[in-house]
Each structure stands twice: as C-alpha cells, then as structure tokens.
Amino acid sequence: MPPADARNWFGRVRPQWSLARQLFVLQVVVVAVVVLAGTALAWYDAEQRNESAARDKVVAVARTLAAQPGVRDALVAPDPTATLQPLAERVRADTGVDFITIMSPQGIRYTHPDPARIGQPFLGHIEQAVAGQVFTEIFPGTLGFSVRAVVPVHDDAHRLIGLVSDGITVRSISLELEKQVSVLVLVAAAALLIGGLLTYLVSARLRRHTHGLRPAELSRMYEYHDAILHAVREGLLLISPTGRVTLCNDGAGLLLGLDPLAVEGRPVSELELPESLVGSLGSGRAVRDEVHLTDERVLLVNASEIRSGGRDLGIVVTLRDHTELQALSGELDSMRGFAESLRSQAHESANRLHTVVSLIELGRADEAVTFATAELELAQQLTDRVVGAIGEPVLAAVLLGKSAEAGERGVEVVLTEDTEIDDVDLAHIDSRDLVTILGNLIDNAVEAVVERPRPRVAVTVRSTSDGVLVRVADNGPGVDPETAQRLFERGWSTKDSGRGLGLALVGQSVRRHRGSIEVTCDDGAVFTVLLPAGSDVAR
Structure with missing residues (x-):
C-alpha cells in the first residue's frame, strides 16, 4: 500500500x-x-x-x-x-x-x-x-x-x-x-x-x-535506524578499517562508560578501555563470544567483518552485559560446591555408619561409640568455627563449601583465630561481590598448593577500622614479583591456560568497591583485600 x-x-x-x-x-x-x-x-x-x-x-x-x-x-x-x-x-x-x-x-x-x-x-x-x-x-x-x-x-x-x-x-x-x-x-x-x-x-x-x-523511504529508514540504536540495550559499535569508531549507540556508551557522541570519529586506541578489549576491537578480525572485563562490568564481545560490493567497511561489534550472569554463576558454583561437600559428607557419614554398625555387630560397642563420637566432633568442628566466626550466611556457606571441596582434593582450609565478622559489618558490601572475592581467592590458592606436600590454605575475614579485610594465604610456591602485576588481568591463570577469569573478577569487584588488593610472599602467596567501610559501590 x-x-x-x-x-x-x-x-x-x-x-x-x-x-x-x-x-x-x-x-x-x-x-x-x-x-x-x-x-x-x-x-x-x-x-x-x-x-x-x-x-x-x-x-x-x-x-x-x-x-x-x-x-x-x-x-x-x-x-x-x-x-x-x-x-x-x-x-x-x-x-x-x-x-x-x-x-x-x-x-x-x-x-x-x-x-x-x-x-x-x-x-x-x-x-x-x-x-x-x-x-x-x-x-x-x-x-x-x-x-x-x-x-x-x-x-x-x-x-x-x-x-x-x-x-x-x-x-x-x-x-x-x-x-x-x-x-x-x-x-x-x-x-x-x-x-x-x-x-x-x-x-x-x-x-x-x-x-x-x-x-x-530514506527518511523512514533513518528514523527506524536512529530509534533502534537508542532503544536496544545491547551495545553496538561500528569500527572503520582504519580503526576509528564510526558509530556508538547508547547501549555501548553505557556498557563501556563512554559518551557515544564524544567517541565517534576517534581511534579505538585512544579510548579509555582495557588493553585486552582495545586489542580485540582494533585487530580488525572476527571475534566470537570473548569475555572482557572493564572496571565495572563483564562483557561478552562479538565482532564480525562488514563487506559490501567487495569493499571492506570495517567491523561491527556487539557488546552484552554478563556482569549479573557472571555473579550468579559464581554464586551457583559456590552452592554447587556446597552441595558437593554435603554429598561428600553424606558419603563419608555412610562409611562411618557402616563402620559403627560393624563394630556393634562384632560386640565392640564401646569402640563403636568412641569412633562415632570422634568423627562427629571432627565433622562439626569446622562448621561450628565458621558459623561462630562469620555471621553472614552466604559467606559462611561459601567457606564451608570451598573447605569441603578442597578437603576432597587433600587441601586443608582453615580459619585464622582473628576471623570474626557479622552481617552488620558487611551491610555495605554486595554479597555477590563477597562470593566472587573469597571464592576465587580460595580456588586460586587451592590450585597453587594441591600438588604440594601438606597443602594448607588459611582464610581471614574480619572487620577493621578501615573496613573489611579478607586475606587468603597458602603454603604454595608463591608468586613471582613480575607475575604479580598481571595476576588480575583477564586470561592469567596459575596453569598458564590463558583462560583465567577468577582473579580478574576479584580485581573488578575490588575496584567496584574502591578497595585495594595486595599480593605478598610469606612461605607462599598472601592475597590481602581491603574493602573500605561505607564506600559507594560504583555501578
């Protein structure tokens, strides 16, 4: 019509x-x-x-x-x-x-x-x-x-x-x-x-x-084009063959923390973005589902080449926010680890129960009582220590789950004597960020000591006058001072797999709370995180 x-x-x-x-x-x-x-x-x-x-x-x-x-x-x-x-x-x-x-x-x-x-x-x-x-x-x-x-x-x-x-x-x-x-x-x-x-x-x-x-038709096309670019939540960038941004919609500006009008026409290398992201955007190559971290977000990046009539028009880049999904995945991993620890404990309890039953059948009831009581005390000791020292249930669950998971791998996770904090001290901190920080630091420490003799990871969580302190120390090989500068970059891994994301997420969460993180070596690696009290979370 x-x-x-x-x-x-x-x-x-x-x-x-x-x-x-x-x-x-x-x-x-x-x-x-x-x-x-x-x-x-x-x-x-x-x-x-x-x-x-x-x-x-x-x-x-x-x-x-x-x-x-x-x-x-x-x-x-x-x-x-x-x-x-x-x-x-x-x-x-x-x-x-x-x-x-x-x-x-x-x-x-x-x-x-x-x-x-x-x-x-x-x-x-x-x-x-x-x-x-x-x-x-x-x-x-x-x-x-x-x-x-x-x-x-x-x-x-x-x-x-x-x-x-x-x-x-x-x-x-x-x-x-x-x-x-x-x-x-x-x-x-x-x-x-x-x-x-x-x-x-x-x-x-x-x-x-x-x-x-x-x-x-041109007028309608422009109106639809402009409306769609402003309406979609996903970020969209068009980058010319010379590496300059020719289009940046509102979604991309929000995800990258940039002014869409100010970045158009500028080279990608001049934008204040992480080096890994600048390298991917400025390479001119196709990218599929790459994860990149900015100071505030976890982004899933896709890039495709644009060609028309045999001419190279550059690349189109789409950005999707995976910050919430990554946080939920971290919580899910923690809950899964906790469930695995419960399964492991149930399995161990079944083995202990069979042992107690066998002792009773052999007429050795006193030994059965002694064995059952000792195992119960050992199983309950860590739980009582964690619950008594940490009043925040999510954080306690993460510690119990990670402890049980590390125990299956032969690594002992212990709480230091000065660990003590309640949910009031953690009121200004997002529980998902706590899960990200503590869970990834423990995972990293366990990976570092799992092949060491008598592997041990010590965890400290306590309130100080400056804020909340989280410290994870291990008795592993330690960290090279030159490597310490790259620990919190995307892609760094203790196993050199090039896919490490955990410590990068730790760094992002710390920056979000305007905190600090320090890496030292004292008979192993020591990671100390300080989250200031009353800080406004940068969202």
Whole structure:
C-alpha cells in the first residue's frame, strides 16, 4: 500500500522517483537554466559590444576624414564631388563601413555609395554637428537602419565648411553578431552536454549509495535506524578499517562508560578501555563470544567483518552485559560446591555408619561409640568455627563449601583465630561481590598448593577500622614479583591456560568497591583485600 502522499486528488497512485532521479532532474534543470541564462547574457553583451564597437569605428573614420587637408581643400573647391567621391569610396572599401557621405553645411551630399543620390539632402540629423559637436545615432537612411556618426569639418579659421558622416548598417552588425552567436550556441550546447553528463555521473554515484531509495523511504529508514540504536540495550559499535569508531549507540556508551557522541570519529586506541578489549576491537578480525572485563562490568564481545560490493567497511561489534550472569554463576558454583561437600559428607557419614554398625555387630560397642563420637566432633568442628566466626550466611556457606571441596582434593582450609565478622559489618558490601572475592581467592590458592606436600590454605575475614579485610594465604610456591602485576588481568591463570577469569573478577569487584588488593610472599602467596567501610559501590 503506497503512502498517502503518493496519491493524487483522484486517488491514483503517483509515480515516486528515487532521490537520485529527483536530484538528477533538478540538476539538469539547473544546468540548463544556467547555460541558457549565460547564453542570453553573453548574446546581449555581444550585441552591446558590437554596437559600441560600430559607434567607435564610425566616429574614428569620420574624424580621420574630417581632419584630412585634402578634404578641407575639396570642400571649398568649385567641384567638391570630383575630388571627394573617389576618396570616400576608397576609404569606405578600406575601412569596411557601409557608407561615407561628405556634405555641405546645409546637408547637401557631395558623396554617396549610390552616385544617383549625390546632390540630394542628407537623411538624418545634422544640427549637433552644425553646432560643432560630434554625435552618433541609429537612423533609417537610404541603406536601411544604420549606426552613423556625423563630424563637422572646419577650416583654419575654425569656420564650418562641411560635414562628414559614415555608418555601418544594422544588418551588417547583425550578421557579425550571428557569427558570434553561432560560436556561442556551440559552446553553450557543449557546456549543456558536459554538464548533463557530469550530472548523470553524480546521479549514478548517488543512486549506488542510496540503493535507489526514495526520499520518504530514506527518511523512514533513518528514523527506524536512529530509534533502534537508542532503544536496544545491547551495545553496538561500528569500527572503520582504519580503526576509528564510526558509530556508538547508547547501549555501548553505557556498557563501556563512554559518551557515544564524544567517541565517534576517534581511534579505538585512544579510548579509555582495557588493553585486552582495545586489542580485540582494533585487530580488525572476527571475534566470537570473548569475555572482557572493564572496571565495572563483564562483557561478552562479538565482532564480525562488514563487506559490501567487495569493499571492506570495517567491523561491527556487539557488546552484552554478563556482569549479573557472571555473579550468579559464581554464586551457583559456590552452592554447587556446597552441595558437593554435603554429598561428600553424606558419603563419608555412610562409611562411618557402616563402620559403627560393624563394630556393634562384632560386640565392640564401646569402640563403636568412641569412633562415632570422634568423627562427629571432627565433622562439626569446622562448621561450628565458621558459623561462630562469620555471621553472614552466604559467606559462611561459601567457606564451608570451598573447605569441603578442597578437603576432597587433600587441601586443608582453615580459619585464622582473628576471623570474626557479622552481617552488620558487611551491610555495605554486595554479597555477590563477597562470593566472587573469597571464592576465587580460595580456588586460586587451592590450585597453587594441591600438588604440594601438606597443602594448607588459611582464610581471614574480619572487620577493621578501615573496613573489611579478607586475606587468603597458602603454603604454595608463591608468586613471582613480575607475575604479580598481571595476576588480575583477564586470561592469567596459575596453569598458564590463558583462560583465567577468577582473579580478574576479584580485581573488578575490588575496584567496584574502591578497595585495594595486595599480593605478598610469606612461605607462599598472601592475597590481602581491603574493602573500605561505607564506600559507594560504583555501578
């Protein structure tokens, strides 16, 4: 169904021209008007110039004749015509004027191109010349309309003794003008042809760029494009082959902490983004589901190359926020670990129960009671220690789960004596960030000591005057000082797998709370995190 503005008054659909065609027609009209107007002005100018040149010419010829001594002598001779007629015809032929008439002060002709008209009165005005002035006029004479000049001739006593008039017919001027106009028309036609050709080339290029769309379609496409870019929550970046940002929607600005309008046109390397993300965006290669960390978010990045008509247009980058999903995954992993620890304890309890039953069947009830009591005390000791020292249930669950998981791997996780904190001390800290920090630090420590003799991980969580302190120490090989600078980068791993994300998430959570993290070596690696009290979480 065509739009309403595509119908005329009779309800019929009017043909809709594309933007390229409309501009082509408009440009052709403009070029034609300019060329025709220029031609008309040039013709008018040529006409004025020819007339002015004719006036100058006839004045010059008449003045020259009037100044000739032979002319003045002949005018006072008994028969002026005998001397002046041959002279006038010779000068007329040499100068190209159409007539030369030499006459008496009363206007009686002594010369004329038609000898039959000699002796007749001159047709034209002579009053100004008789008064001593040189003047020109256009007057219909015996040869038709002509541009003529009339010049007085004086003797040595400055007495008027005759008049000289010469002229060029308008017909002669018109013939000369026609020659010039013919050339002018050819130039105008060539200009119109070249202008039309250039206009067509511009129109064809515009048609390729607009894909033959009509103005209304282009307007709607822009409105939809702009609305979609502002509406979608996912981030969208367009990066040119030269590595400059050509488009950044609101979602990308929010996820990257940038002003969309300020980043467009700037190189990716100049944006304040993590080096790993800048490397992926500036590489110009396709990226699929890469995880990158900024100071505040976990982003899933995809990048695809854009090509059109064999031309490389750069890459389109989509960004999705996985911060919440990553936090929930961390909590889920903690709960899964806790469930695994319960399963392990249930399995161990079943084994212990079978042992107790077997001792009772063997009639050794006292030993069965002693064994059951000792195992119960060992199982309950850590739980009582954690629950008694840590009042925050989520944090306690993480510690119990990680302890049980590490115990299955032969690693002992213990709480230090100074561990003591309640949920009031942790009121300003997001429990998910606590799970991320403590869970990943314990996992990292367990990985570091799992193959060491008598592996042990010590955990401290306590409230201080500066905030909440979390310390995880292990008796592993420690951390190289040079490596310590890269621990919290995405991709670092204790196993050099290049896929480490846990410590990077720890660093992100610490930065979010404007805290600090320190790595030292004291018979192993010691990670100390301080989250300031009352800090506003940077979301």
